[in-house]
Amino acid sequence: MELQQLRYVIAVAEEANFTRAAKRCFVVQSALSHQIKALESELGTDLFARTSRRVDLTPAGAAFLPHARRALESAELAAQEAVAAHGIVNGALKIGMIPTVSAVNVPVLLRHFHESFPQVNTSLSVRASDDIVESVADGALDVGVVGMPRGRAPKGVESAHLTTERLAAIVHAGHRLAHRESVDLAELTEEVFADFATGGAGREQSDVVFVSAGIERNVRFEADTPESLLGLVREGLAVCLLSPEAISDSTGVRAIAVNGGPERTQYLVWSRFNPSPAARAFVDFVEEPQT
Template sequence: MELRQLRYVVAVAEEANFTRAAARCFVVQSALSHQIKALEKELGVALFARTSRRVELTAAGEAFLPAARASLEAAERAAADAAAATGQLRGQLSVGVIPTVTAVDVPAALGVFRRLHPAVRIALRVAGSDALEAALAEGSIDVCLLGLPENRHPRGVASRLLVTDRHVAVLSREHPLAENSQLQLQDLAQEKFADFPAGTPGRAQSDLAFTTAGVHRDVAFEAMAADLMVGLVRHNLAVTLLPSRYAPTDPALVAIPITDGPSRAEYLAWSDFNPSAAARAFLDTIE
């Protein structure tokens, strides 16, 4: 069994097509097919069910795939660790970022890191804090920036608090409340809100604040993209709550402090279980 054979199996499984998998692996299709057939003969099982139009993993292929991926990742890690021993970082760095990160200028930090370690490939993932926290715990990303309710700390990972921030109400300048210098949650009880999906950490901080204040609100629009929520506000379709450090500077909008509004804490988080050299170097860059 060879690493290239494992690489070909993963490519076919992900592409569901031999031609695309061969192009991805920079080999001719006949060579890729030959190597997969040789591997299947060695294993004594068929990894793929094939027709002229369709390719699917068999049950044996489904069982084989996770270990194949793990073997490829281990091989890449071994090569990266060997290079790191000579002072040159290689391999891949996976960074997870929430949509409303403010504590770190991520492009600037990556720019510094890239100049220091040009051989490291960088993968970025934008998602909610719950998804990033789970991905970090299972090892599919290396480092992430999280935003959580102030009373909720990252779970199952190493972390460092970067900043806390209070939310503000973001309204269209045409909104009747736009001239107020400050608001209470009760003042927004009759409004239509744009917010993150129910159950996400980005939503939890606002839900908790309204529940504590005994105020019911109507979340008419749910989205994971903060810029989309701001667009809804700009057209006066809704109001939203955002961290004050993230609130946009836009002549069509106003950001108003909320006296009993929610707070958010931003964390730098990472796995402390055998972090890669690239992950350790990126943490040093953030520091």
């Protein structure tokens, strides 16, 4: 059994097509098919059920696939560790970040990290906090930056506190409260709100505070990005609760401090299980002050 055979099996399973898998692996289809047939002969069972139009995993293939992925990941990590022992950090680094990061300047951070570790192949995806934590815990992401409501820390991962901030009420520039520097939570009772979807950490941080204060609020609009929330505010349809940093480049809206308002803590998170050299380098890089 060879690592290349494992790569071919994974590619066919994910593409559900031998032709696409061969293109993905930069190999002719006949060579890929031959290697998979050789592996199936060695195992004494078929990994794929094939027709002229369809390719599916057999039960044996479905059982084999997760172990093939882990074996390949372990081999790649072994190579990275060996190189890192000589002071060179390389390999892939998959980063997840919430769309409302304020603890770090993401583009500047990534540029500085790339300058320090040019051989690391860095990728970034924007996701919800709970999705990032789950993905880091199961190995789909290496590191992430998440925002959690007051009193709730990420579970199942290692984490480091980055910042805690109080959210502001974001209102239209012509709103009745726009001239105020601060408001009490109760003064927002009659407002129509726009917020993130129910169930996520981005929504929970506000829901918890209003419920604890015994205040029912009217969340009429839900959106998945700060830009969408701000768009609703600019049109005078709603108010929302965001970090004041979220409107640093925005016009037509104002941020008002909310006494007793929601707080969120941003954390850097990474895997508890044998993080890669690139992940460890990124964690150290974020935690060390950059000049």
